[in-house]
Amino acid sequence: MPIQQKDPSRASTYSWPGVLAIALGALSLVVTEFLPVGLLPGICRDLGVAEGTAGLAVTATAILGFIAAPVTAIAIGRADRKRVLLGLTALLIISSVLSWKAESFATLLIARVILGIGVGGFWAISITAAAKLVPPEKVHAASSIVFAGISIGSVIAVPAGSYIGAHADWRDGFMGASVLAVVCFALQLVFLPSLKMKHGVNVRDFFGLLKDPKVRAIFLTVIFIVAGQYAGYTFVTPYLEQITHLSTAIVSVLLFAYGVATVVGNFVGGAFAGRNLHNTVVATVWIFVLSLASIAAFATSPMFAGLSLLVWAVSWGMAPVGTQLWLYNATLHAPEAAQAMNTSVFQLSIGLGSLAGGIAVNHAGLHSSMWLGALILALAVMMVYIVGRMNRQPAVAA
Known part of the structure; x- marks a missing residue:
């Protein structure tokens, strides 16, 4: 033995x-x-x-x-x-x-x-x-x-x-x-x-990951998704209070519902990703960008703004599932370095999104934060199609 x-x-x-x-x-x-x-x-x-x-x-x-x-x-x-x-x-x-x-x-x-x-x-x-x-x-x-x-x-x-x-x-x-x-x-x-x-983990592990064009494209997708999220979400509390004119108590309830819907989105994303990963990610980013555009377009309607917020939450819960699976499949040779880099990219994206949102709010008002988030997420839609094309290339070659 x-x-x-x-x-x-x-x-x-x-x-x-x-x-x-x-x-x-x-x-x-x-x-x-x-x-x-x-x-x-x-x-x-x-x-x-x-x-x-x-x-x-x-x-x-x-x-x-x-x-x-x-x-x-x-x-x-x-x-x-x-x-x-x-x-x-x-x-x-x-x-x-x-x-x-x-x-x-x-x-x-x-x-x-x-x-x-x-x-x-x-x-x-x-x-x-x-x-x-x-x-x-x-x-x-x-x-x-x-x-x-x-x-x-x-x-x-x-x-x-x-x-x-x-x-x-x-x-x-x-x-x-x-x-x-x-x-x-x-x-x-x-x-x-x-x-x-x-x-x-050493520096070479990180440079090795960044040499892969597919990994770079996945990280760029993550940047646009997370930055778009936090360009709007950082200012969601004053937005709902001052633009949608909801009371603080109702905003608290809505934000709690947002959190629950995010967890639901995690499970929904996982279930659909197991069937068709690419289509799940494509659907997720489209729902994401449309929900932010909707909350911006119907900001003064409590009903439409509230519904848009919940759809936004589900799409945000689904988004990391697909990108994490993409990254996992592309970095099996260096998982610890990939995890550290993913953390770094995620945090950078939060900072860039909230900073861009803050600049927009200071110069164009609270309403601009949601439109900016939708615009950044439109770039994520473009990147998702690019990554999808890269994922299909090995299969075609084989």
Whole structure:
């Protein structure tokens, strides 16, 4: 009977509680990253900044996340992932406390920059770390749990922020985020075993990915999809209040429904992608661009704006499924580098989208944010057809 070699990069004992601790950390990071979207009106009033300027609270985090993802993946080498994750969660605590106590917009931006480092680093290594905590045949389940933490965080972040902003001081939202971050740190400290890696990621892995034209096209598609999303979504709370003239309470309910519809979109996208991946992605981006154009065109109609928002949410939930499957199929030779780069591209796109939306809002008003998002998504439609053509080329050659 052959003796199986033990993978030194795996934990000495498997730990599902450790996987849950990582998932909770991912949830906490997502909640804290997008909390300002729901708190935007309160931040503007209290710190005396315009909506477009306040959107920098999202942009700053995303830009640092873009930088931190590949830098962290390379810098940590084969370091114990438990220590790395604890360090990144500590940055989350520091950022949340600083945001809670911020008396100026400059202080808030500093806090958000610190958060960006934590977000980029954590997202870059969390999936691979969780995979080491379970038997090889359960890696898919562990990854799903971490992704569930990200999805749930995206569901509750904006409506929770909107609710807090309507019934309490906006700083209370970051106080709650601080408590959640401390709980995450404690759970990771207790339940995460030592996770020393067999191999690290190097710069050549990233350059190797970027040499592939299909991978470049997929990343460009992701940039347009995510940037289009956040050009509009960053300002959705003041948009619904000031343009559609909905009450804060109704906006909170709508944003919660948006989050639930996003999760539904994840499952819908997965089901259809299993049947025909290309057609699913094509349909997704078309629905996406039309829903944003619709909410812009019928902004003053609460019924049409509300319906458009929910369709938008479903399409946003579906979008990452197709692009992730495209990327996975194209990067089987370097999955860790691809995950770090995807995190980086995603965060860059959030920053670019929210920044572009902020500039548009400051110069042309809130209404322009949705039209801009639709315009950027039209570029995503073009890229989806280009990637689809690349996917068919090997089959034709064969």
